[in-house]
Amino acid sequence: MDKVTLGPKPLLYPMPTVLVGANVGGKPNYMTAAWCGMACGQPPMIAVAINHARHTLKGIEENKTFSINVPSTKNAVEADYCGIATGTRADKSKVFENFYGKLKTAPMVKECPVSLECRLFNTMDCGSHALVVGEIVETYADKDMVTGGAPDIEKVDPIIYSNGKYYRVGPYLTDAFSAGKAYKK
């Protein structure tokens, strides 16, 4: 296949759609983000890129806590709304039913099947965005979606973000750490 060069682009396939939660001035606020990935296994940590101008970042710096919430496709309208409206002008504290965990100051979304409660570990200034890394102190999941100790992606039914569009997760393909055994050198 012929290759083309597209210049430096922030592209990855797939990207998730998450809601980053933080209390700003004592009130829950959520922003939608696709630039999020795991950062560490032991202890478990997650990284999310947040533009320096974002309201949510103020809350993370204020409390040193935040949450990563995974919406389901049925939450798509509310999740997208949190990416359109800014907390500096809109009150997003009542878009969802909020709950708090161990850290007391990281608001989480009851309607999201999976929520990670995080303590700020460190940030890296990368340019337009701060890469915010948090240690996951607790994982909250809808009881009916947990199979074998972890939420089942088919039940979670998360939202994929790609180039301005949202997609669903598709069917099972094969087993990891197993399919590769068929590779012939």
Add this chain to the structure above:
Amino acid sequence: MDKVTLGPKPLLYPMPTVLVGANVGGKPNYMTAAWCGMACGQPPMIAVAINHARHTLKGIEENKTFSINVPSTKNAVEADYCGIATGTRADKSKVFENFYGKLKTAPMVKECPVSLECRLFNTMDCGSHALVVGEIVETYADKDMVTGGAPDIEKVDPIIYSNGKYYRVGPYLTDAFSAGKAYKK
């Protein structure tokens, strides 16, 4: 829905499946990773969590360059193999057809529809893993998969990783920065 707590877990839905490429001792090596996400928009940067013991990390430290390659479902066997075999014992330089770009030392995978060529920007020691952040200096894509300046996720047909299993991307759901306008306060 009733919530359960699962303890601190490195869970995110969905996670991608990528091949991290680096020259180790002058030879291309690839490792499979799911813990990867965007880190910055301007300049574009990407972050990937790599266990300190991994062979690939030696190559990134050696050259200060690496690549993130997005395999397609048709590359699933080879992609999974690169997550089973370690470069300390197996020669993974011939699993794919390699190509190099501007940086000269970041091997990329011809068979992958999307490859990001990266210059090491910084690393953050998070515990078991180093969070490796690279500035994307060029994006390479299969010509036939590019629509409107970016590869189309449906044509790329990437591999989702979740709890030891691989999944396909499913159908289009709705438009981002648009669906949320229907939210009623």
